[in-house]
Amino acid sequence: MEQQLLKRIDLIFNDENDWQEILDQTLAHDNTYIINALVSSELKGRGGAGFPTGLKWKLTSEAPGIEKYMICNADEGEPGTFKDREILSRVSFKVLVAMAVCARVIGAKEGIIYLRGEYKYLVPQLNKTIAEFGAYCGRTGLDFNVRIFLGSGAYICGEETALFESLEGHRGEPRNKPPFPTDYGFRGMPTVVNNVETLVHAYTIFKYGAARFKELGVASSRGTKLFSVSGDTPIAGIYELELGMSLSQFVEEFGDGDTKAVQVGGASGFLVPRKKFDETTIGFQGRLTGVSLPTGGSMMLFNSSRSMYNVLNNYLDFFREESCGQCTPCRVGCQILHKGIEEVKRGERNAKYLQTLLLLTETMQLTAKCGLGQSVANSFSSIVENFWEEMIY
Amino acid sequence: MENKVQLTINGQIVEVQPGKSILEAAEKLRIHIPTLCYHKDLCVKGNCRVCVVESKHNKRLVAACATPAEQGMAIVTNSLKVRNARRHIIQLLLAEHNADCTKCYKNGQCELQRIAADLKILNQDFSELNQWKKYTVDYYSPSIIKNDSKCIRCQRCVRTCAELQGVNALTVAHKGEKMKISTFLAKPMSEVVCTNCGQCVNHCPTGALVERNYIEEVWAALADPTKHVIVQTAPAVRVGLGEEFGLEPGTRVTGKMVTALRQLGFDTVLDTDFTADLTILEEGTELLGRLKSSVAGDNADVKLPVISSCSPGWIKYIEHLFPNRLSHLSSCKSPQQMFGALAKTYYAASRKIDPKSIVSVSIMPCTAKKYEAGRPEMCSSGYRDVDYVLTTRELAIMIKQAGLDFGVLSESAYDKLMGQSTGAAAIFGATGGVMEAALRTVYEVVTGREVPFEALNITPVRGMEGIREAAIEVKNPLPEWQFLDGVTLRCAVAHGLVNARKLMELPAERFNQYHFIEIMACPGGCLGGGGQPIPTSPEIRNRRMEAIYAEDMGMPLRKSHDNPEVQLLYANYLGSPNSKKAHELLHTHYTLRERF
Numbered sequence: 001m002e003q004q005l006l007k008r009i010d011l012i013f014n015d016e017n018d019w020q021e022i023l024d025q026t027l028a029h030d031n032t033y034i035i036n037a038l039v040s041s042e043l044k045g046r047g048g049a050g051f052p053t054g055l056k057w058k059l060t061s062e063a064p065g066i067e068k069y070m071i072c073n074a075d076e077g078e079p080g081t082f083k084d085r086e087i088l089s090r091v092s093f094k095v096l097v098a099m100a101v102c103a104r105v106i107g108a109k110e111g112i113i114y115l116r117g118e119y120k121y122l123v124p125q126l127n128k129t130i131a132e133f134g135a136y137c138g139r140t141g142l143d144f145n146v147r148i149f150l151g152s153g154a155y156i157c158g159e160e161t162a163l164f165e166s167l168e169g170h171r172g173e174p175r176n177k178p179p180f181p182t183d184y185g186f187r188g189m190p191t192v193v194n195n196v197e198t199l200v201h202a203y204t205i206f207k208y209g210a211a212r213f214k215e216l217g218v219a220s221s222r223g224t225k226l227f228s229v230s231g232d233t234p235i236a237g238i239y240e241l242e243l244g245m246s247l248s249q250f251v252e253e254f255g256d257g258d259t260k261a262v263q264v265g266g267a268s269g270f271l272v273p274r275k276k277f278d279e280t281t282i283g284f285q286g287r288l289t290g291v292s293l294p295t296g297g298s299m300m301l302f303n304s305s306r307s308m309y310n311v312l313n314n315y316l317d318f319f320r321e322e323s324c325g326q327c328t329p330c331r332v333g334c335q336i337l338h339k340g341i342e343e344v345k346r347g348e349r350n351a352k353y354l355q356t357l358l359l360l361t362e363t364m365q366l367t368a369k370c371g372l373g374q375s376v377a378n379s380f381s382s383i384v385e386n387f388w389e390e391m392i393y
Numbered sequence: 394m395e396n397k398v399q400l401t402i403n404g405q406i407v408e409v410q411p412g413k414s415i416l417e418a419a420e421k422l423r424i425h426i427p428t429l430c431y432h433k434d435l436c437v438k439g440n441c442r443v444c445v446v447e448s449k450h451n452k453r454l455v456a457a458c459a460t461p462a463e464q465g466m467a468i469v470t471n472s473l474k475v476r477n478a479r480r481h482i483i484q485l486l487l488a489e490h491n492a493d494c495t496k497c498y499k500n501g502q503c504e505l506q507r508i509a510a511d512l513k514i515l516n517q518d519f520s521e522l523n524q525w526k527k528y529t530v531d532y533y534s535p536s537i538i539k540n541d542s543k544c545i546r547c548q549r550c551v552r553t554c555a556e557l558q559g560v561n562a563l564t565v566a567h568k569g570e571k572m573k574i575s576t577f578l579a580k581p582m583s584e585v586v587c588t589n590c591g592q593c594v595n596h597c598p599t600g601a602l603v604e605r606n607y608i609e610e611v612w613a614a615l616a617d618p619t620k621h622v623i624v625q626t627a628p629a630v631r632v633g634l635g636e637e638f639g640l641e642p643g644t645r646v647t648g649k650m651v652t653a654l655r656q657l658g659f660d661t662v663l664d665t666d667f668t669a670d671l672t673i674l675e676e677g678t679e680l681l682g683r684l685k686s687s688v689a690g691d692n693a694d695v696k697l698p699v700i701s702s703c704s705p706g707w708i709k710y711i712e713h714l715f716p717n718r719l720s721h722l723s724s725c726k727s728p729q730q731m732f733g734a735l736a737k738t739y740y741a742a743s744r745k746i747d748p749k750s751i752v753s754v755s756i757m758p759c760t761a762k763k764y765e766a767g768r769p770e771m772c773s774s775g776y777r778d779v780d781y782v783l784t785t786r787e788l789a790i791m792i793k794q795a796g797l798d799f800g801v802l803s804e805s806a807y808d809k810l811m812g813q814s815t816g817a818a819a820i821f822g823a824t825g826g827v828m829e830a831a832l833r834t835v836y837e838v839v840t841g842r843e844v845p846f847e848a849l850n851i852t853p854v855r856g857m858e859g860i861r862e863a864a865i866e867v868k869n870p871l872p873e874w875q876f877l878d879g880v881t882l883r884c885a886v887a888h889g890l891v892n893a894r895k896l897m898e899l900p901a902e903r904f905n906q907y908h909f910i911e912i913m914a915c916p917g918g919c920l921g922g923g924g925q926p927i928p929t930s931p932e933i934r935n936r937r938m939e940a941i942y943a944e945d946m947g948m949p950l951r952k953s954h955d956n957p958e959v960q961l962l963y964a965n966y967l968g969s970p971n972s973k974k975a976h977e978l979l980h981t982h983y984t985l986r987e988r989f
């Protein structure tokens with residue numbers, strides 16, 4: 001039977017070199033119009049939390065503050081994702097346009113691109129683009145400047161409040177929320193933080209309108225998404241796909257015929273075993289069954305040759321190092337989990353200990369200070385519960 | 394009144410000001426929520442997660458200390474979900490911890506141990522982690538022992554050192570499993586900018602930061618029949634010690650303390666208050682001398698303001714960070730060191746005791762005094778002027794070890810020769826006290842009249858404001874001080890090194906306006922010292938402060954220059970203030986240090 005291919009979309013990288021026009025045309029509208037367009041597009045943040053972008057801009061525009069800031073989150077720390085890098089190397093003007101529009105809407109004069117340290121080589125190119133963009137803004141009378149801040153390589157600095165701390169010259173530790181960045185962000189001022197990809201989608205909406213954007217995807221998960229596909233697949237790479245596909249559709253197309261499980265959303269996402277491919281939808285949590293949009297859009301396929309124990313072991317090793325270490329459930333919990341699965345594997349603890357560890361991940365989810373510690377439970381419980389035997393034998 | 398927010402906690406309704414946390418709201422209802430990283434003196438960090446509670450409409454638990462109370466919230470502090478999570482968190486802390494409680498200095502006084510006991514954590518669900526075995530204990534500082542294997546990473550010490558003291562000697566290093574509290578380049582505490590103030594010790598919930606104790610050394614000296622063991626007690630100890638025995642903060646226990654010291658076996662019980670009065674005469678004379686040189690124009694090189702020098706934490710701080718201001722420091726030793734120098738000279742001679750056999754012990758509210766006693770220059774008597782410095786806490790430990798029932802001890806008086814003091818000395822224990830005591834004396838020396846304040850209480854320099862100022866105009870001085878006629882003496886007082894920094898960073902033209910500055914390293918002055926009973930809080934320090942001023946009011950003599958034993962000391966031994974002999978024994982010099 002003929003396989004029905006998932007529709008490839010080409011909105012993000014498609015560059016018609018019309019950024020000046022789009023910028024002018026968008027800024028010709030008033031702020032309310034722009035916010036309304038974003039709200040009605042139902043665009044949700046692509047950085048992980050899936051917060052509605054229009055609402056974020058609206059809240060920040062309404063929050064009192066003598067200064068405000070627009071920050072583009074390009075820390076892209078999730079192992080195996082590199083879509084933000086791709087965007088910045090190929091269509092950085094789109095990102096800058098969306099930043100400038102956001103700045104006008106919220107009342108910011110300063111924009112910052114928080115760039116992952118490993119992407120340092122992008123800086124010269126980006127600075128050139130920023131200079132050209134700045135010159136254009138100058139000519140059109142838009143008071144907005146963008147600078148690049150190079151991160152220092154800690155995964156946690158991609159978390160927005162740790163990012164502020166890092167920008168302010170402190171150690172990258174997440175803050176308490178509330179207060180939220182929309183009220184109290186960089187330097188204590190109202191701040192919008194958006195993922196690189198979110199900003200490009202905003203550009204798409206400026207260009208084609210909210211209605212066109214909404215035609216893509218499904219209810220509660222509108223538009224497209226960039227996926228970094230890796231693992232046991234013959235066609236690894238970056239793909240822009242519509243949200244709302246089922247995982248079985250995805251595996252049919254990207255799998256190698258022997259796919260046993262897919263990790264959706266990287267280390268902090270979920271592992272979905274074959275038996276649940278049908279019922280799992282790739283999109284934001286909504287009325288649809290299944291779960292989860294990837295933090296960085298990472299989709300990692302595993303075939304039957306892979307040990308799920310090793311997969312989990314790697315993730316936990318990553319977390320025990322990348323936890324900022326400030327809060328108890330995450331700092332100690334990650335170490336206990338990592339050590340625990342090794343002890344069970346070696347037979348030093350019996351399999352019942354895995355139950356204890358599952359309870360621990362519940363506590364971590366309930367009590368950790370930020371998204372990192374809260375989401376360790378995702379991969380842990382989805383792997384342990386679905387591959388119990390592999391954990392033991 | 395502002396709009397209050399109303400919420401329920403465990404079904405009870407409570408109203409609080411907007412911005413107050415759930416924890417504060419619960420406190421109002423007298424509902425206890427366990428905490429570890431939270432401290433009333435510090436900004437909220439919310440990292441231990443012990444204080445989590447359930448909030449309806451929130452699928453996660455929320456940290457009570459870090460979450461603002463909101464209108465309509467429904468909080469539950471003791472649900473099964475909360476209890477399980479709390480248990481887990483304590484188990485996690487213990488799994489990471491060198492939980493050898495019976496061999497821990499904080500055994501019985503540790504907040505972690507306390508919560509574990511309350512929750513009755515009788516088993517450990519999780520495997521022990523052994524990271525702590527890799528840590529070595531830092532014994533290098535003369536004041537503080539830092540034992541990372543007992544640390545729960547609450548960062549109270551880091552926040553204390555930064556927010557209260559502005560020193561930043563302690564920082565968080567590394568991330569993940571390796572995250573720990575460290576110093577610049579992980580150097581020993583003795584080699585960094587640490588001032589030994591002990592505020593981090595006062596704020597540490599566990600045994601990770603404790604004072605270096607000399608309890609056994611002092612017991613050994615007391616047991617040695619060839620030794621004559623003499624003890625001095627600092628002004629702030631008598632308003633703090635009672636807390637260690639369950640008395641209300643602010644209870645004055647001077648007489649009981651003296652009795653206890655005698656029963657512990659000290660041969661002579663004397664008072665640092667005596668040398669506090671002496672300090673006023675030395676420092677006051679120095680101040681007047683400098684005033685004369687600069688105001689009367691005798692010597693343009695002489696620097697004003699004079700800055701007080703009785704707080705050894707402050708001394709080390711300025712040596713590290715503001716070397717350009719060092720020449721402003723009074724050359725006077727602290728009262729402790731004045732006492733030490735006299736103990737093995739004046740006292741020894743008067744009592745005909747071989748100074749070699751004297752062991753000089755001091756009871757201090759302070760850990761920096763331990764360091765100060767060991768400074769190489771502090772040997773004016775020809776011996777170590779002060780042999781052992783014990784904090785208020787260590788004294789309490791000795792009293793408990795001796796089996797004394799402190800609450801029922803009778804009251805007794807200090808021994809003679811160096812045991813008499815005035816109210817001016819008593820107030821040394823509070824921020825602003827040195828200033829007030831100095832003004833009471835200096836003003837009278839210059840004008841022949843008492844300071845123009847009701848009952849000698851110079852209220853503008855009192856209180857807990859971080860920096861306070863006062864100005865007193867000199868009118869109709871005695872002929873000798875005619876050049877001061879109409880001069881307004883400008884004074885500033887700062888406590889907590891973070892406030893000291895603000896004064897030191899003033900531009901020269903503002904800084905030089907002052908004539909006299911008093912600085913105490915610790916919040917509230919010595920009464921909030923790093924060696925005082927734990928816990929500390931603004932409220933507790935206020936109570937101690939009230940007790941200090943009550944002590945002053947209760948004294949028959951309230952001005953240092955009226956102290957008969959001090960007068961005797963000058964008459965029989967030193968000659969006059971700032972005499973050559975006084976300089977030899979009672980004054981000192983300072984050292985330049987690195988900035989980290």
Ligand SMILES: Cc1cc2nc3c(=O)[nH]c(=O)nc-3n(C[C@H](O)[C@H](O)[C@H](O)COP(=O)(O)O)c2cc1C
Nearest residue numbers: 045046047073076077158159160194195198371372
């Ligand atoms: C541990 C952790 C790491 C994160 N890393 C990133 C990142 O690398 N890039 C990113 O855009 N968002 C990251 N986020 C999410 C941000 O906190 C924030 O939600 C996001 O940047 C908001 O942008 P959006 O609304 O456009 O998604 C991370 C969150 C957590 C908890």
Ligand code: SF4
Nearest residue numbers: 324325327330370373
């Ligand atoms: S959950 Fe982990 S990363 Fe987040 S604040 Fe706590 S320790 Fe840091």
Ligand code: SF4
Nearest residue numbers: 493494497503599600
């Ligand atoms: S710090 Fe506390 S819990 Fe740890 S060993 Fe000491 S007393 Fe026990």
Ligand code: SF4
Nearest residue numbers: 554587588590591593
């Ligand atoms: S003793 Fe004082 S200066 Fe030293 S680390 Fe502790 S708080 Fe900082």
Ligand code: SF4
Nearest residue numbers: 544545547548550597
């Ligand atoms: S040393 Fe004490 S105060 Fe500092 S983090 Fe450790 S336990 Fe907390």
Ligand code: FES
Nearest residue numbers: 430439441442458
């Ligand atoms: S006391 Fe609230 S998180 Fe530590």
